[in-house]
Amino acid sequence: MNAPDLLALRPLALGHDQEASACHWAQLTHRTTDYPSRRAQLALALAAGAVPATPDVAALLYRCDDCSRCRAQSSLPQLPDLARALWPLRAWLVEQGVVPEVEALRLRLLRQQHLLGDLAEAWQRLGPGVAGAPTVLVPDGAVLACDLPAARAALKAAACVCGPLALLREVPDSGRVLREVGLAAEADRFEAEARQRVADGGFRRVLAGTPKEAAALADVLRGLAVEVQYVGSALARAALEGRVRFRPAGAEARQIVLHPSAALLADPSAYSLIVEWLGAWLGNAFRPEPDPVHTAWPAAVERPAIGLPVDLARQLARRRLDQLLACHSKLILTCDPYSQRALRAVAPGEIEVVDLLVYAMQHKREPD
Amino acid sequence: MDMPSFTPGLLADLAATVGPEHVSTAVADRLANSRGVWPIELKQARGSSLPPLPAGVVWPANVQEVSAVLKLAQAAGVPVIPFGGGSGIVGGTTPVPGCLSLDTKRLDTLRVEPTSLIAYAGAGLWGIDLERSLNRDELSLGHFPQSLYSSTVGGWVATRASGTFSTLYGNIEDMVVGLEVVLADGRVLRTPASPRSATGPNLNELFLGSEGTLGVVTEAALSVHRAAEWRVLESYAFGAFDHALDALRLMLQAGLRPAVVRLYDPAETSHKFQGLDLPLGACMLVLIYEGLRELAEVSAALGRRYCERKDGHYLGSGPAERWWQTRFDTSSMVLANSRTGGICDAIEVAALWRDLPAVYTAMSAAARHHAAGVHAHVSHVYPSGGGLYVIVSVQVEDDAAAVTLYRALVDDLVAACLNAGGRLSHHHGIGLGRAHWMRAEHGEVGLGLLHALKHTLDPRDLLNPGKLIPGS
Numbered sequence: 109m110n111a112p113d114l115l116a117l118r119p120l121a122l123g124h125d126q127e128a129s130a131c132h133w134a135q136l137t138h139r140t141t142d143y144p145s146r147r148a149q150l151a152l153a154l155a156a157g158a159v160p161a162t163p164d165v166a167a168l169l170y171r172c173d174d175c176s177r178c179r180a181q182s183s184l185p186q187l188p189d190l191a192r193a194l195w196p197l198r199a200w201l202v203e204q205g206v207v208p209e210v211e212a213l214r215l216r217l218l219r220q221q222h223l224l225g226d227l228a229e230a231w232q233r234l235g236p237g238v239a240g241a242p243t244v245l246v247p248d249g250a251v252l253a254c255d256l257p258a259a260r261a262a263l264k265a266a267a268c269v270c271g272p273l274a275l276l277r278e279v280p281d282s283g284r285v286l287r288e289v290g291l292a293a294e295a296d297r298f299e300a301e302a303r304q305r306v307a308d309g310g311f312r313r314v315l316a317g318t319p320k321e322a323a324a325l326a327d328v329l330r331g332l333a334v335e336v337q338y339v340g341s342a343l344a345r346a347a348l349e350g351r352v353r354f355r356p357a358g359a360e361a362r363q364i365v366l367h368p369s370a371a372l373l374a375d376p377s378a379y380s381l382i383v384e385w386l387g388a389w390l391g392n393a394f395r396p397e398p399d400p401v402h403t404a405w406p407a408a409v410e411r412p413a414i415g416l417p418v419d420l421a422r423q424l425a426r427r428r429l430d431q432l433l434a435c436h437s438k439l440i441l442t443c444d445p446y447s448q449r450a451l452r453a454v455a456p457g458e459i460e461v462v463d464l465l466v467y468a469m470q471h472k473r474e475p476d
Numbered sequence: 477m478d479m480p481s482f483t484p485g486l487l488a489d490l491a492a493t494v495g496p497e498h499v500s501t502a503v504a505d506r507l508a509n510s511r512g513v514w515p516i517e518l519k520q521a522r523g524s525s526l527p528p529l530p531a532g533v534v535w536p537a538n539v540q541e542v543s544a545v546l547k548l549a550q551a552a553g554v555p556v557i558p559f560g561g562g563s564g565i566v567g568g569t570t571p572v573p574g575c576l577s578l579d580t581k582r583l584d585t586l587r588v589e590p591t592s593l594i595a596y597a598g599a600g601l602w603g604i605d606l607e608r609s610l611n612r613d614e615l616s617l618g619h620f621p622q623s624l625y626s627s628t629v630g631g632w633v634a635t636r637a638s639g640t641f642s643t644l645y646g647n648i649e650d651m652v653v654g655l656e657v658v659l660a661d662g663r664v665l666r667t668p669a670s671p672r673s674a675t676g677p678n679l680n681e682l683f684l685g686s687e688g689t690l691g692v693v694t695e696a697a698l699s700v701h702r703a704a705e706w707r708v709l710e711s712y713a714f715g716a717f718d719h720a721l722d723a724l725r726l727m728l729q730a731g732l733r734p735a736v737v738r739l740y741d742p743a744e745t746s747h748k749f750q751g752l753d754l755p756l757g758a759c760m761l762v763l764i765y766e767g768l769r770e771l772a773e774v775s776a777a778l779g780r781r782y783c784e785r786k787d788g789h790y791l792g793s794g795p796a797e798r799w800w801q802t803r804f805d806t807s808s809m810v811l812a813n814s815r816t817g818g819i820c821d822a823i824e825v826a827a828l829w830r831d832l833p834a835v836y837t838a839m840s841a842a843a844r845h846h847a848a849g850v851h852a853h854v855s856h857v858y859p860s861g862g863g864l865y866v867i868v869s870v871q872v873e874d875d876a877a878a879v880t881l882y883r884a885l886v887d888d889l890v891a892a893c894l895n896a897g898g899r900l901s902h903h904h905g906i907g908l909g910r911a912h913w914m915r916a917e918h919g920e921v922g923l924g925l926l927h928a929l930k931h932t933l934d935p936r937d938l939l940n941p942g943k944l945i946p947g948s
Contacts, residue, residue, distance in 0.1 A: 118814040122518045124806045125563055125626035129602040138535055138581035138600065140508035140562055143626075149521055150504050156524040159503055168504055181625060183805040 111155040112196035114148075120188045121148035127178035127187070132405045133171050136423050141168055144178040144190050151197055161204045167415025169194055169201065170289075174320070175370040175406050191288075198290030209414050210289050217286075217294060223412070224253035227280055234263055237275030244309060245273045245339070246302070246325060247317035249280035250411075254445040261465035262317040262339045268352050268472065269342045270313065276305050284324035285411045299328045307332055315339045317465075318444045319372035320410055340443055340464050341378045344385035353473040357390040365395045365437035366464065367428070367451065369444040370406050382464075386441075395435040405431060407442075408450035425450035433459070441467055482531055482574065486552045490534050490576075493544045498535040498582070505533045509577040512564035514909060515819045515882060519875045522814070528570070530557060530577035537582045539656060539664055539694045546692065547662035549576055555938050558688035560600060560631035563623040565821070566907030568635065568687050572941055580630045583694055588613065594653060594669050595698045599630025616703045618645030618735075622804055630693045636685030638863070638903035640803060642856045643728075644735035644766070645701065647903065649684045654697030657683050659690075660934040669697035682929070687905055688940040689948075690933045704735075706769035708776040709796035712761040712788035713754055717741050718833055720759050721854065723786035725829045728859045732779050736764035737857045738799060741836070744851035744867070749795055761788060762796045812869050819882045820869040823889050824902045828861040831897030838892035839866045846870065846885045856902060863902035886910075911946040 120127075125145050128134055133142040140146050151169060153159040172191045179187050202210045213223040220226040230252040237245070245266045247259045266273050283298025306314060306329055314329065314336045316322035322338035329336060346352040357364075366386060372379050379400075386394045397404055407428040413421060429451055432440050440455070441464040442448040451461045490499040500506075506529040511517035520527035531554075536542045549556045555575040562569060571577065580600035586609055588595050593615065597606055603624040610616055620639040621627060631637070633655065638647045645651070654669035667679050683691055714720035720739050727734075738761070740748060745760040754760070763779055765772040780790060812820035827835040836852060843850035849869040856863035868885060872878050890900060890913050900910055900917040915923050923945075930937070930948040937948055 118522065119810055122513075122521060122814045123810045124513050124623065125561065126623075126804060126806070128561065128626040129604050130625070138579070138584070139505065140559070140579065140581075141504050143508065143562075146508040150507060153507060153526065158524060158526045159507065164502055165504055183802075184807045184810060 111157070111200050114152050114155045114193055114197065117148040117152055117188050117190065117193050119184060120145055120190060121152055123182075123184060127182045130177045130181035130402075132175070132177065132424060132427070136420060136427065142171065144172070147172060148188070148190055148193075151194060155197060161201055161206050163206050163208075163415065166198075166201045166206045169197060170207075170414040171409075171416070173288075173370060173406065173409055173411070174323075174374065176374045177402075180401050195287050195290070196292065198288075199292035200290075202290040207290060207414060209412075210291065213289060213412060214291055214294065217291070222249050222253070222280060223286060223289075223291070224249055227252045230256055230259060231275070231277050234259060234275060238272035239274065241272040241274040242311060243270040243273055243313040243315060244279075244306065244311045245275055245315050245317065246279055246281060246321060248321040250285070250445050251317045252280055255448065255463060257466050258445065258448075258463040259317060261463060261469040262315075264469050265343045265465050266315045266339045269339075269346045270315065273315075274309060274311065276309070279305050281321050282324040282328045284320070284328075288411050289414060302328055303332070306334060313337070315342055319369050319375065319378065320444060322378075323371045323375065338372070338378060338443070340468075341381055343465070343468060344382045347385050348381070348388060354389050354468065354471045355473050357393045362393065362438035362460075363395050363436050364390055364393050364439045364441060365397065365432050365435045366441045367407055367432060367443075367447055368400065368404065369410055369442070369447060371410075372443055373400060373404060376401070395437050397431070397435060403431070404428075407447040410444050410446045421450065422454060425454045429454050429459075439467075482552055482554050482576065486548060486554065487532065489548050490532075490545065493548065494534055494536050494541050498537070499532060500534075501532045503529070506530050506577070509533050509559050509562065509569075509579060510571055512562050512567065512569050514565050514567040514570070514907065515813055515821050516879055516909070517567060517570060518813045519819070519879050522816075522875060528573070530571040530575045533559075533577040533579055535579045535582045539583075539658060542578070542583075542658045542692055542694050543662040543664055545576075545578060546658055546660060549938060550661055550936070553936065553938070555941050556692075557940050558630070558634065558692045560628035560634070561602065561623070561626045563627040563631065564635060564905065564907060566901075566905050566909040568905055568907035568940070568943055570908050570943075578692060580628060580692070580694070583630070585695070588615070588700070592669075593700050593702075595700045596669075597629045597696055597698055599628060599633070599693045599695060601629045603627050603629070603632070610700055611703060614703045615700045617651060617698055617700050619648060619651060620803075622806060624804065629696050629698075633684055633693045633696050634687050635905040636903060638856050640738075640855065641735040641764075641766075643737050643858075644733045647856070649681070651698045651700075652680050652684060652696050653699050655680050655683055655693060656695040657691040657693050660936075660939050665691065685905065687907065687944040689930060689944045690939065692939070704766035704772075706772045707764060707766040708772045709793040709800065710763045710765075710776055710780070711791040711793065711795035712763070712783045713758045713791055714761060714786070714788050715755070715758065717759050717836065719786045720761050720788065721829065721832055723761070723782045723788055724854070724857050724862070726785075727779055727782045728857055730778075730782070732775055732782070734763045734775065734779060735766045736762065736799075737855055737862075738762040739854040741840075741852045744853050747851055749798065752795065760795055762799045764796060764800070809867075812871075815871070817872045817874050817878045818869070819878045820867065821882070821886070822865045822867045822904075823886060824863055824865045824904050825890075825893045825898045825900065826861065826863050826902040827893075827896075827898040830861075832861060832864060834896040835893050835898040836864055836866075838896040839864070839889050839898075842888040842892040843868045843885065845888065846881060848885055864898070906944045908943055911942065911944060914944070914946055
């Protein structure tokens, strides 16, 4: 396998660095290496053979995620998508043997059918689903592996909105994470399986357990006649239309803030819908962040982190927690398991971090 | 590839000084700190081999660490290149063999003295972070260079920077009321913040525009403002560039101070304001007034008189709003520089009102002589004159030819400027790119004085060697 052609990155690599201060990694480390432009330059130098493939270079090229903060700040009309451009380079780095953590993930995938481990028990607890249902729930393997209550809340919320739901044990997610970590062949296989199963099942709607999976599945299932949506978005729409009701927040004295995952923030209409729903439901208890597209940091790498020092990961979560607490909130709602775990690890005892769907289902009002 | 020339002993000493995690000889860090955005550096970065790299990078966290690092470098005879945001466009941070890149970005402290409205800002603080922090207290520095999102306070001071609102708020030298600077031998100079003094030559001025050749700026005391409560955006079309220059001159000399002044020549007007129904050869003037509401509105009304007296046709706020929306947009330059054989750059100079028309004409002619695309605008105006940006673009067969042509083009533009009475740089600075013109700019006596200064403050020529003061 040759190093991938990354020439499309040149306008970013040779730009005027307007994205620099937008990147949370550059802000945290103070290193020029963490500018999106210089990361792109490093990628080009690596692909050209000017820089050797080493674990420290690989670690830098695994930092970038789908947070889109650089794209929001750049003045370039079509800033190259750095995160996606790095996927094939990561696959090449894995092949060069300089990313041992990914080798470990690959082994786990081989043995347990998912890179995060054996999901059989989690599937067992979710139940079999309803054969022949027009809607399928794809919970996200990360939710199944790390936050089973959130998976169950997603199932319950999806059923509130859509009625009977199918589950496909062969499709815990789209395989997007495999692509992000550089397991390209495995990602191809996962994607093909997901596409085939959804097509064969004749589903008209796919609900995803996280915003990230909703975005990934929309990519993977493009061309099929299916609607793909995050469960939280579907629930928000149903609530705003009066089809699902929640107990008022009167008894909820705490101020509440939403930590949107990067994928949710990247979809302004989905984000606005959820904010509108939470505002309508929770009233003054809900504190929407001002201008989150430009200011809200990620709380974590929303996939298995590769080569990321633990200290740096904690600093990231702390900085994000500080932003959220600046809204004077005591309850933080999350929509991905990685952010939830990272925020819980740094939050003081009086701050609760809860998955959005778990919180919603705890407060769902039963039909009169 | 440059090999690190400094010894394991020096590396160990640096690590002991700043912490091992804050010094690096990793190729990724050295590559990242190897350049600003000077077109020649960008062309080198396009190539398949590595450009010249610093031998190492160090990130001190405070003035004491900067002092200790400079003492170590001095003892070892290692050149030091101060590095802020890396947004310089004249080669001010280009490495020399075996050098240490002293990255200031961990010097990011900020405290505001609320009575006198002084912000004490660390040299490594990003401009946009400083401004956003001030905005939270309804304050503003009023300094908005196009590099706001990628340049640092220290870089502004070191390059004597200007922002687009300079006509009202001044340039960085007008905002700096005190400095903390580490000299080459590690001594720390602190000039106290003061509105003015008559205690001899202003020591701040030694370091404003010194490009890291005389010391490393670690903190600046900056005079900040209450954020503007009102803003008036206006636009005018003029039939002739000279008429618009006259209108601006009369406005400034009468005491009017718009915050933003942008006068575009016909070529840049047609490029930047595409889609507007303007007569052929029109020149667009964008004016933005801000501050107290009554003052901004009265200023705008008075300004209109001067424009109309010189046949300026009032166009309302539309074109000015377009400028506002795109004021940080450098995309056409970026895209040109990323193409094989393409280079685009803005050569900015200064001139008295008396000489501005001739400087504009001479520089435009010099650019056309090289078959370069050329357009120009005037901004940063004063009662005595203004800054002129001549934006040139060339497209040839390969990068090597582009660099050769670019060097010749810049030299011819500078020569044309100086011959017509202009000055070498308004605010981009000198770096490597224009250092060979410093003798023509300052004369033997002036350059000799700069050499003497350099020799006194940095006798071994270890601070950013080769930049600003040639042959030091």
